[in-house]
Amino acid sequence: MNMDLTGKIALVTGASGGIGRGVAVELAKHGAKVAVNYLSSEQGAAETVAEIEALGGKARAFQADVTDVAAIGRLVSEIENAFGGSIDILVNNAGHLVQRLANAEMTEELYGKVMDVNLKSTVFVSKAVLPGMKAKGEGRIVNMTSVAAHNGGGPGASIYAASKAAVLSYTKGLAKETAGDGILVNAISPGFIGGTAFHATFTPDAARQATVQGIPLRREGTPGDVAGAVLYLVSELSSYVTGETIEINGGMFMR
Numbered sequence: 001m002n003m004d005l006t007g008k009i010a011l012v013t014g015a016s017g018g019i020g021r022g023v024a025v026e027l028a029k030h031g032a033k034v035a036v037n038y039l040s041s042e043q044g045a046a047e048t049v050a051e052i053e054a055l056g057g058k059a060r061a062f063q064a065d066v067t068d069v070a071a072i073g074r075l076v077s078e079i080e081n082a083f084g085g086s087i088d089i090l091v092n093n094a095g096h097l098v099q100r101l102a103n104a105e106m107t108e109e110l111y112g113k114v115m116d117v118n119l120k121s122t123v124f125v126s127k128a129v130l131p132g133m134k135a136k137g138e139g140r141i142v143n144m145t146s147v148a149a150h151n152g153g154g155p156g157a158s159i160y161a162a163s164k165a166a167v168l169s170y171t172k173g174l175a176k177e178t179a180g181d182g183i184l185v186n187a188i189s190p191g192f193i194g195g196t197a198f199h200a201t202f203t204p205d206a207a208r209q210a211t212v213q214g215i216p217l218r219r220e221g222t223p224g225d226v227a228g229a230v231l232y233l234v235s236e237l238s239s240y241v242t243g244e245t246i247e248i249n250g251g252m253f254m255r
Contacts, residue, residue, distance in 0.1 A: 003235040006031030009083045010234070011076075013037040013066050013125060014094030016044030019144070019193060022223025023091050023230045024048050028057030030231060032089060035079040036061045039094070066094050066121040076128045086132025089234045092122040092143045095164075100156030111159055118163035119170070126174060130183070138182040140234040143171045145245060147191040147253045154207075168245055175243030184242040186233045191249025194220030216251030 010027045014020040016038040025048070028034045034052060036059055038045035045061035052059040060082055064075035080086055095118045099110060122143050133139025146164040148154070153161035168187055175185040192211050212220055229246050232238055247253060 003030050003231055003237060005089070005235065008032045008088040008234075009035070009079065009085055010089035010091065011035040011037060011079060011087050011125075011129065012091045012093055013121065014039070015048055016041040017048070018195060019190065019223045019226050020091075020093040021048045021051070022227040023093060024059065025051055025055070025057075026224070026227035026231050027089065027091075027234065028052040028059055029055060030235075032057075033083050034059040035083070035087075037064055037066065037075065037094070039063070039065055066125050067116040069124050072121075072124050072128050076125075076132075080132070086136065087129045088133070088136070088139055090125065090129045090139075090141045091230055091234075092125055092141070092167075094121050095144055095146075097157060097160045100154075102156050103158050106159060114159045115163050115166075118160065119166045122167050123170065126185075130178065133178075133183050134181045136182075139178075139184070141174070141178075141183065141185040142230050142233050143167050143185070143187040145171070145187045145189045147189055147247070147249050149189060150253055150255075171245065172243045179242055184233075184238065186238070186241060186243065187245040188226055188229055188233070189245050189247050189249070190221060190226050191215070191247070191252045192220050193223060193226060193248075195223060211252075214252060215249070219250065221248060221250060 010032040012020050012024045015024040015036040024034045024036050036045050036048045049059045049061050064071045098113050126141055145168045148161035149164040149168045171187040226248050229248055
């Protein structure tokens with residue numbers, strides 16, 4: 001048993017930077033052909049592809065709004081045509097806090113945006129790749145939840161936390177549905193991961209420093225910390241693991 005992904009086609013949503021880029025590069029290092037999905041950062045996606053190609057890997061960028069079901073269908077078709085086969089590995093990384101806002105001030109519009117980007121995208125991209133995986137009799141899906149799913153998140157993040165808790169529960173349900181088809185579904189729950197647009201946008205430096213002081217390992221996580229766990233979940237090494245959530249948080253939350 002090994003981590004060789006040669007011949008596998010992988011789709012990583014939200015892969016123009018941060019965790020998504022780290023995951024895309026890691027999968028490519030181990031032989032996968034990687035579809036780098038992005039919403040608006042064409043340059044970021046191009047940089048991800050360039051990093052992979054510089055390492056001798058194969059990748060291509062694909063623009064799509066993964067909250068749009070029709071766009072998801074087009075995305076999957078484009079990937080299958082470009083790489084000459086169906087998707088073997090899906091990493092549902094696309095997600096966003098969107099805006100910090102107390103529940104007392106929550107609007108229906110913001111609620112919808114948060115739930116769409118975090119939960120709806122995960123549900124419907126998974127749905128789109130399942131026929132190809134079922135036809136092969138195998139597949140790997142990794143969903144991205146968050147430590148916020150366990151602790152309710154930081155200030156103004158209650159709906160984000162709820163959406164990520166829903167992803168965690170959905171992962172278990174989908175794992176049960178697809179196990180008989182040889183498709184394993186698991187989740188990653190990152191804690192404080194530095195070098196991401198999320199914290200650059202929503203976490204003031206003072207809050208960052210205070211958070212790190214509360215982490216037993218006394219450091220921020222990196223996209224590489226997350227990517228290594230994803231690699232394990234999509235490789236042969238995890239062939240008896242499904243419906244599980246791996247916590248990548250330096251000990252800030254322990255189950």
